[in-house]
Amino acid sequence: MLGGMHDHDGPLARLRRGHEELVLGLLRRHGPLSRGQLGQRAGLSRTTLSDIVAELVASGAVVASAKDPGPRRRGRPVELLTLNPQAGQAIGIDFARRAVHVAAANVAHEVIGSASAAHAADLPWPDRIDLADSLVGTLAGGALRLSALGTVGAIGVGVVGPVGHLTSAPPGDAQGREELLAKRFGGPVLLDNNTRLAALAESTWGAAAGRRNVLYLRLSHGVGGGLVVGGALHRGTDGLSGELGHITVDPAGARCECGGTGCLETVASIGAVLRAYRAAGGRAADIAELHSAADAGDRTAHDVLHTVGGHVGAVLAAVCNAVGPGVIVIGGEVADRGTALLTAVEQALDARVLPIARDRVTLRRAELGDVGGALGGIALVLHESPLLAGYPARPDRTDSGPADPDPQEDA
Structure with a gap:
């Protein structure tokens, strides 16, 4: 018997974990997929994919459901695979020029709710963040709060103007505003230009899905x-x-x-x-x-x-x-x-x-209308969040850290 077959840190175990992360990553990025669609994107053999999916379903990481009913066809109903909706949520916030828009969704790409409120163009940043906090409090019957990140995976934030390596916060007093965001959210925050996030949202949920x-x-x-x-x-x-x-x-x-x-x-x-x-x-x-x-x-x-x-x-x-x-x-x-x-x-x-x-x-x-930028913030989280890239943490894992990002899928 080969001793390595039972080594949880051996090459076969690492290969299997890599296959699991590949499948989870595809479902995280694309939302519900049929086994055929998942197989095309994963590039795994049918046997390997079936084995990996079966274990992820058994562990509760992935759930299977019948496709929306349509005209009755012969053969086995098409089954959709998705991340477990109970595994976590993400919040998206769009700080537009004259309004704040918020939205929330779970890791299965199901939108939980959205809300918006207009404000004066010169509203100070602390007041905009207070407004965002209040709006988030109206979602899901008040079950989601920016201060309760124990149940919220991460927050994607859209702002006006360029956002990149050298401009990693809203225009103006960048360092002060970034600190305000981090302090209020109390957890991981992904920041990007709000119009760019609207583009991502339209290609995830909207006109270009x-x-x-x-x-x-x-x-x-x-x-x-x-x-x-x-x-x-x-x-x-x-x-x-x-x-x-x-x-x-x-x-x-x-x-x-x-x-x-x-x-x-x-x-x-x-x-x-x-x-x-x-x-x-x-x-x-x-x-x-x-x-x-x-x-x-x-x-x-x-x-x-x-x-x-x-x-x-x-x-x-x-x-x-x-x-x-x-x-x-x-x-x-x-x-x-x-x-x-x-x-x-x-x-x-x-x-x-x-x-x-x-x-x-x-x-x-x-x-997607006004809430597009906020939904794009959620899409950004679902594509990039290290918390979701490493999901789920299995009991028998010794390496439960986030997976290395796929440069071809970098959102």
């Missing part, structure tokens, strides 16, 4: 974007990826807060669109009224949105030609309603995207 190459653009009080490349969120050097709002569309245009001239943000943000409409003789207190005017047949409102859509489409086409996404998702208040803007975007894409690629790109409206 299941798609591995996604270009996302949000037209709101600011204009920003995000890229999901090969199923991974692309941050770029020091978190500078996705600043689509600062691509020049009119060299003779208005001065942008970034220091440039004629950036997309100077023509496609909420403030810029309202100014253009009012300058043309229209009257609207906010972007919702402008959309209502366009829906009612106001030609001025229609023309303003169509012009904005042309600028947006030109930028998206240029990015498409550079990175080749399969799906473009547009969100934010400026694009939430009506057809004038999206029609102009489609026309610009038809005219500017390389002919060989045009029929490979689809344009979709975002589905």
Whole structure:
């Protein structure tokens, strides 16, 4: 008999643990998968996969359930595998320019709840964090609290502006604000740009769910974007990826807060669109009224949105030609309603995207709304959290630390 067969730290045991971590990681990243889908992604033999799944189900780490009922078919019903929903939760928070959005989900990718509250643009950071804490307290019947991380795996936080190695906290007094977040949350916090997180959310739960190459653009009080490349969120050097709002569309245009001239943000943000409409003789207190005017047949409102859509489409086409996404998702208040803007975007894409690629790109409206950034924070946790990467801690393990990150799946 080979003595190594019973050595929990031997090469076979380590190989098995590696296979378990692979399966758990795939379920953590992608949510419920059939055995066939899991086998395709894992690259394991059918026998090995069956053995690993059987043990994970027996241990309670993974649960199996029948697929949603549909038309009756012959043969065995398709079974979905997912992480045990009771294994833990994650909280996502989006500190937007004028609002706080929160959401919570379990490790099985089931969204528990979400909430939002608007605030003044100059609200101090301690008050924003208090507001986030209060909103989280409304989720799941008050069972989730930022101060109760014993039951919450981790928190993903989205903020406005670049977030990377050199800018690891919100703009301004970075060190002070990062300390505020860490002190209040009392546990692991993953920070990223909120628009980039919205891109991740749309590719996880929303309009581009299941798609591995996604270009996302949000037209709101600011204009920003995000890229999901090969199923991974692309941050770029020091978190500078996705600043689509600062691509020049009119060299003779208005001065942008970034220091440039004629950036997309100077023509496609909420403030810029309202100014253009009012300058043309229209009257609207906010972007919702402008959309209502366009829906009612106001030609001025229609023309303003169509012009904005042309600028947006030109930028998206240029990015498409550079990175080749399969799906473009547009969100934010400026694009939430009506057809004038999206029609102009489609026309610009038809005219500017390389002919060989045009029929490979689809344009979709975002589905997750204001809470997209918060859901993206949750997706960030489910993709990256060391707590979840090492889940579950088995009694017979001596090495229960987090698994090494997979560079190809880095979110």
